[in-house]
Structure formats: structure tokens, C-alpha cells
Amino acid sequence: MIPFALQYIIVVVLTMMVSVIATPLVRFLALRIGAVDNPNARRINKVPMPTAGGLAIFVAFFLATMCFLPFVVIHISPRGTYFEYILPLVLASGIIILTGLIDDIKELRPLPKMVGMLVAAAIIWFFTEFRFDNFKIPFGGPMLHFPAWLSFFLTILWIVAITNAVNLIDGLDGLVSGVSIISLTTMGIVSYFFLHDSNIYLTLTVFVLVAAIVGFLPYNYNPAIIYLGDTGALFIGFMIGVLSLQGLKNSTAVAVVTPMIILGVPITDTLVAIIRRTLSGQKIYEADRMHLHHRLLSLGLTHRGTVLVIYAISFIFSLTSLLLNVSSRWGGVLLIVAMLLGVEILSELIGIFGENRTPILNLLRFIGNSDARQEYLAKKRAKKEAKRKNRR
Incomplete structure (x- = not known):
């Protein structure tokens, strides 16, 4: 009989191979249905580029979670079978994929796009255990338990915020793909080794998602032949937002802080954008060219060099989150203070707060x-x- 570990490795490899094979097919489909990213003032690409590449990632993830893993994971946990565990998540992510695909073809207005995200997030709250139903105040604070209405609101807010944050940094070839691989891998390690209320299903799901993105990355890395599009960026952001909820409601303070640090790049870029636009008198949803990748490009870095720098920043965030899980309470406090100070200094050095905002x-x-x-x-x-x- 084949050991479970080997069976799971086979599933991961198969998932990556499906993604590798599906991506050229999705590229062909994108060109036929008009899912093409045309150059404009805010785009980096100089020629029309097929998009909706996230569809290939979803196909690989769908086959892995709905076909491969249910036959491998025969253990029944208190949460039920793996198929019962994953079905609502796949259905919700399917709504996100549909929303993103329509946006890549027709460019949806913000309202219908938001409706798609809200519906998907609501499915997660009603039909899964990925809920923001309690929260441990870090470093000695009490455990807060939320009533159902507040849990619903916070769950929706977190999922939609992380989905949009990941979508915002999707501006360069391979940027979201690489950053999400680093973040999700760290999330998988933390969920397996450090979460007290963990579930092996969560870890298994995280790593098959990583495998699906890894299979897509060679086509998406600079010079890309296909973009993630909103199909992919929204899907990856949605999955990260949902899967990270497990840590936010954990009984340990470090587990609460960890997902926020793992997602340091998209969260920081989004928060800084809100602060910058507020101080400049802009609406917070107005687009600009002051995001992290824009500023690094303006400093003279190449396209590929900018992506590698952001990979390195994401890796530092992830390493910090892992160190936090093995640190003492005061060591963790000092680690977070040092990290926040470093983020502030870096932000001021590259000017993403705006001109002359360097306190x-x-x-x-x-x-x-x-x-x-x-x-x-x-x-x-x-x-x-x-x-x-x-x-x-």
C-alpha cells in the first residue's frame, strides 16, 4: 500500500502538471474570447497581452481538490470528509473566477465586481468554518468572542479586503504569482506546525494551491506570455483571505498576528495607498502610479529586478512570521516593532507616501x-x- 505522504506528493505533482498543461490552452482561449489586456497609461505592457490566466490555476486546483484529494484523504475528521470540507470553498471560488473572467472580457464596473466578492464571501461564512468569530488580542490581551452579526461583518470585510489588496499589487509579470507562492507556503508551514486549532485539511489545501500557481508561474514570469488577469488575482486573493482566517481566530496571540505579517506586501501597499490618497485629497479608490512596484521602477530598477526585490520583501515578512512563532513574548514585541520601523523607513525612502512625507x-x-x-x-x-x- 502506498503511504499517504507519497500519495499526497503525487497529487501535488499532478496538480502542477495540470497547471502547466492548462495554461497554454487558457492562453489560446483568452485570445479567442477577447480576454486581452490592452496597453494604457497605467499598464506596464506595451502590446496587447492575453489575460485570464488564473483560469488555468483554478482548473488545476479544482481537479486536485474535487477529484484527486478526496480519493487520497480517506481519514474522516470531526469536520467531516475532505469533499464536504472543500466543496463550499470551491463553489465560492468559482463565483470569484466567473466575476474575474467577465471583468477580463468586458471590464466590469466596481459595483457588480464587489457583488461577486460579497456573494462568494457570504457562502464561506454560511457553509464553512472559515469565520472571524473570535479574536485573541495579541501579547496578553483577552479572547474576544463575536456575536453572529459581527462575525459575519468581519469575515466579509477581511475576505474582501485581502482579495482587493492582492488584486492591487498585480502590476508586473509574475508579481502576484511569486508573492502568493511565498505567502501561501509560509501559511502552510504555520498551519501544520504552529496552529493549536489546526486542521490537516487546511494544510493539504494550501499546498495544492501552491502547486497550481507554481505550474503557472513560468508562463507569467517576465517576459510573460499570459497575465493572471482579474480572474487570477481575485481568485488568489480570495483564497489567501479565506485560508488565513484559520489563524485569526486561533487561541494564541502569535497565530493572530502571523497571517497579517505573511500578507505584509499586499496589506502594506493597500494601507499606504489609502493614507497617501487621503493626505492628497484623493478618493481612496482612485488609481495612481504610486504603488510599491511603480516607485521601484521609477528608481531605475528593471521590470525583473523590481519583481525580485518585492519577492525578497515578501520573504522577509514570511521569515519574520516564522520567527515570531518561536519567540518569547517580548522577543515577539521587539520583532514586530523592528519590522514596522523597517517598513516605515523603506516606504519613506522609495516615496510611496508621496513627496516630502518622511517623518x-x-x-x-x-x-x-x-x-x-x-x-x-x-x-x-x-x-x-x-x-x-x-x-x-
Whole structure:
């Protein structure tokens, strides 16, 4: 009899092979149905590019979870069979795929796009255990238990927010694919080794999803021959948002913080975009060219170099999340403070907050540069003198 571990490895390899084979077929289909990304002021591509590549990832994931794994995972947990566990998730993600595919062909308005995400997220809350029903305040705080209405609201908010955050960083060849592989792999490791209320089904699902994305990445890496499109970016973001909920409701404080750190790149880029647009008087949903990948390109990095830098940043976030799970309480606090400080300094250095918004760099310059300190004090004295003259 073949051991379970070997059977699962075979499933992972088969999933990756299905993705490898399906991607050229999806590319052919995208060109025929008009799922093409045409160049414009905000696009990086200079020629029309077939999109909707996420459909290949979904096909591989669907076959793995609905056909391969149910025959391999014969253990029945308290949550039921694997098929019962995964069916609502596949149905919900199917709605996301349909929404993204229509958007790639016809470019949907924000409202119908949001409706698709809300319906899919509602299915998750009603028919799965992926719910934001309790939350442990990190580092010594109490365990909060939410009533059903608040659990529903928080679950929908988290899933939709992460889905959109991942979609926002989809601006370069292979960017979302690579970052999601790093994030999901870390999530799988954490779910298996560190979550107290974990479920082996979660770990199995995470790694077959990683395999499906790995099979697609060679076609999507620079120079890409097909894009993820909203079909893929929304699907990957939705799956990450749903699967990360397991950690957010765990009984340990570290498990609560971990998924937020693992998703550091999309979360940080989205939060900074909201802050930047608010300070600039823009609407928070207005598009601009100030995202992390745009700023790195403007600093002179190549397309591929920018993607590799963001991979490295994502890897640092993931490594931090793993270190957090083996650190003491105060070690974890210091680790998070250092990480937040590093994120702030990096954001100011590359200018994603906007022009002249560098409070930490200004403070460091004031502390470490006597000329800058004297210049600042002189300006302050000049302002006080000007105010006195105006009063007279």
C-alpha cells in the first residue's frame, strides 16, 4: 500500500502538471474570447497581452481538490470528509473566477465586481468554518468572542479586503504569482506546525494551491506570455483571505498576528495607498502610479529586478512570521516593532507616501546630522520671529 505522504506528493505533482498543461490552452482561449489586456497609461505592457490566466490555476486546483484529494484523504475528521470540507470553498471560488473572467472580457464596473466578492464571501461564512468569530488580542490581551452579526461583518470585510489588496499589487509579470507562492507556503508551514486549532485539511489545501500557481508561474514570469488577469488575482486573493482566517481566530496571540505579517506586501501597499490618497485629497479608490512596484521602477530598477526585490520583501515578512512563532513574548514585541520601523523607513525612502512625507527620516536626520539640526532650529526660530512681527 502506498503511504499517504507519497500519495499526497503525487497529487501535488499532478496538480502542477495540470497547471502547466492548462495554461497554454487558457492562453489560446483568452485570445479567442477577447480576454486581452490592452496597453494604457497605467499598464506596464506595451502590446496587447492575453489575460485570464488564473483560469488555468483554478482548473488545476479544482481537479486536485474535487477529484484527486478526496480519493487520497480517506481519514474522516470531526469536520467531516475532505469533499464536504472543500466543496463550499470551491463553489465560492468559482463565483470569484466567473466575476474575474467577465471583468477580463468586458471590464466590469466596481459595483457588480464587489457583488461577486460579497456573494462568494457570504457562502464561506454560511457553509464553512472559515469565520472571524473570535479574536485573541495579541501579547496578553483577552479572547474576544463575536456575536453572529459581527462575525459575519468581519469575515466579509477581511475576505474582501485581502482579495482587493492582492488584486492591487498585480502590476508586473509574475508579481502576484511569486508573492502568493511565498505567502501561501509560509501559511502552510504555520498551519501544520504552529496552529493549536489546526486542521490537516487546511494544510493539504494550501499546498495544492501552491502547486497550481507554481505550474503557472513560468508562463507569467517576465517576459510573460499570459497575465493572471482579474480572474487570477481575485481568485488568489480570495483564497489567501479565506485560508488565513484559520489563524485569526486561533487561541494564541502569535497565530493572530502571523497571517497579517505573511500578507505584509499586499496589506502594506493597500494601507499606504489609502493614507497617501487621503493626505492628497484623493478618493481612496482612485488609481495612481504610486504603488510599491511603480516607485521601484521609477528608481531605475528593471521590470525583473523590481519583481525580485518585492519577492525578497515578501520573504522577509514570511521569515519574520516564522520567527515570531518561536519567540518569547517580548522577543515577539521587539520583532514586530523592528519590522514596522523597517517598513516605515523603506516606504519613506522609495516615496510611496508621496513627496516630502518622511517623518522618520526627518527625525533620524535631526538626531544624526548637526547641520540639519541647526538648519531646522534656525527655521523654527525664523517662524517664531515672523509670528511676533505679524502680531505687532
